[in-house]
Amino acid sequence: MNLPLKNNDSAELKALDLAHHLPAQADYALLEQLGGSRIITHAEGCVITDIDGKSLLDGMAGLWCVNVGYGRSELAEAAYKQMLELPYYNTFFKTATAPAVRLAAKIAEKMVLSNPDLKHVFFNSSGSEANDTVFRLVRHYWTLKGEPDRQVFISRRNAYHGSTVAGASLGGMTFMHAQGGLPIPGIEHVRQPYLFGEGFGQDPDAFADACVQDIEDRILSVGPDKVAAFIGEPVQGAGGVVIPPQSYWPKVEALCRKYGILLICDEVICGFGRLGQWFGHQHYGVKPDIIAMAKGLSSGYLPISAVGVSSHIVEVLKTGGDFVHGYTYSGHPAACAVALANIGIIEREGLIERTREVTGPYLATALTRLDGHPLVGEARSIGLLGAVEIVSEKGTNLRFKGAEGHAGPVVRDICIKNGLMVRGIRDTIVMCPPLIITEAEIDRIVDILEASLNEAEPVLRAL
Numbered sequence: 103m104n105l106p107l108k109n110n111d112s113a114e115l116k117a118l119d120l121a122h123h124l125p126a127q128a129d130y131a132l133l134e135q136l137g138g139s140r141i142i143t144h145a146e147g148c149v150i151t152d153i154d155g156k157s158l159l160d161g162m163a164g165l166w167c168v169n170v171g172y173g174r175s176e177l178a179e180a181a182y183k184q185m186l187e188l189p190y191y192n193t194f195f196k197t198a199t200a201p202a203v204r205l206a207a208k209i210a211e212k213m214v215l216s217n218p219d220l221k222h223v224f225f226n227s228s229g230s231e232a233n234d235t236v237f238r239l240v241r242h243y244w245t246l247k248g249e250p251d252r253q254v255f256i257s258r259r260n261a262y263h264g265s266t267v268a269g270a271s272l273g274g275m276t277f278m279h280a281q282g283g284l285p286i287p288g289i290e291h292v293r294q295p296y297l298f299g300e301g302f303g304q305d306p307d308a309f310a311d312a313c314v315q316d317i318e319d320r321i322l323s324v325g326p327d328k329v330a331a332f333i334g335e336p337v338q339g340a341g342g343v344v345i346p347p348q349s350y351w352p353k354v355e356a357l358c359r360k361y362g363i364l365l366i367c368d369e370v371i372c373g374f375g376r377l378g379q380w381f382g383h384q385h386y387g388v389k390p391d392i393i394a395m396a397k398g399l400s401s402g403y404l405p406i407s408a409v410g411v412s413s414h415i416v417e418v419l420k421t422g423g424d425f426v427h428g429y430t431y432s433g434h435p436a437a438c439a440v441a442l443a444n445i446g447i448i449e450r451e452g453l454i455e456r457t458r459e460v461t462g463p464y465l466a467t468a469l470t471r472l473d474g475h476p477l478v479g480e481a482r483s484i485g486l487l488g489a490v491e492i493v494s495e496k497g498t499n500l501r502f503k504g505a506e507g508h509a510g511p512v513v514r515d516i517c518i519k520n521g522l523m524v525r526g527i528r529d530t531i532v533m534c535p536p537l538i539i540t541e542a543e544i545d546r547i548v549d550i551l552e553a554s555l556n557e558a559e560p561v562l563r564a565l
């Protein structure tokens with residue numbers, strides 16, 4: 103299916119891109135200077151190829167989502183078969199479809215592994231929509247429960263929960279808040295458990311205690327009877343692969359229980375094997391009341407997301423008549439059929455066990471090769487999520503003066519030139535390869551990272 107493309111197809115598409123297409127999260131003036139977006143035309147396994155024939159090892163699994171890798175005809179066939187049988191029907195007004203029901207049951211089977219109460223599923227199409235659902239559902243729940251003042255969400259600075267109004271407001275990225283008058287009221291942002299950036303040199307457990315104390319202080323200043331929920335990604339992804347100290351989550355959970363606050367895990371990146379468990383919270387041994395998931399649920403082959411909801415919450419929802427919330431594509435049958443087939447692949451190929459026991463540890467060891475590099479402040483990973491901190495002075499967490507926040511994109515661009523797709527988030531390079539990645543491909547990721555850091559050093563020192 104990899105049809106050869108004429109040279110002028112590239113020029114034509116780039117011109118059309120500039121003339122008509124507004125890509126996501128982009129600087130449109132910069133794109134104009136660059137002559138248009140990089141157009142990806144095909145992919146296989148862990149390798150993506152652009153319209154100019156350049157192949158890149160995809161160290162990002164698309165956008166943290168293509169867990170089973172590219173080129174899975176089984177997923178295309180699942181969509182094809184379902185589209186012929188029933189391409190669409192909704193789940194409004196007392197209807198459902200077989201794939202939606204089966205997928206809900208399948209997700210429940212994975213959620214109850216850590217929390218027997220977590221067994222209900224609400225479908226949406228994106229991670230942002232899932233978090234919008236969470237936001238409305240939780241506020242509605244507390245109102246029905248007779249505590250209508252419990253409306254405040256506590257989230258973390260530098261968290262990412264999506265791009266919609268509720269998603270970006272729940273998120274803690276100030277540059278996102280600056281566009282569109284966000285956050286909406288009733289959301290409090292507290293300290294993130296970013297040891298390298300904000301607790302450099304500290305004892306991890308003491309640092310976790312300080313972060314948890316910040317949550318408690320905020321609960322007390324807002325008023326414990328006004329706080330509805332705490333939401334967090336088990337490991338912050340878009341914030342820079344912020345891996346919390348191991349003791350952080352159990353302490354957050356204890357705090358939520360102490361004040362009767364709902365615990366919500368945003369599993370959009372960490373779900374479906376990324377940390378070597380079905381869900382990231384399972385790695386940390388906590389029992390959230392609600393989880394949001396997307397991305398790896400269908401490995402990105404079709405858009406779908408879900409919110410897992412505990413029975414004790416559903417029991418309360420049952421007292422309120424209609425939950426007046428839902429999307430045209432909630433439980434889209436083709437997306438559900440693809441997600442079911444995707445979960446089938448993860449199970450059959452043992453991708454979670456492989457991440458936990460083989461490739462995750464292999465990545466961690468491979469990254470230690472970068473420890474001695476003069477630009478590397480820290481190379482860390484968990485499962486198949488990794489990050490490299492770029493510093494100006496070895497042994498510190500100092501960034502390049504006057505160019506803070508720019509080292510990541512500089513190194514990323516060099517990595518791309520050298521055949522590796524990674525992401526540069528401020529001064530951090532992050533990676534999130536497909537779960538099918540081989541040991542040899544992990545070595546290649548680290549080789550290219552090392553060569554690219556070498557190449558970047560004079561450029562960064564000259565900034």
Ligand code: PMP
Nearest residue numbers: 228229230262263264368370371
């Ligand atoms: N939550 C988290 C943790 C995410 O990483 C993302 C996307 N990167 C979202 C929510 C939003 O998902 P979507 O882009 O599908 O709306």
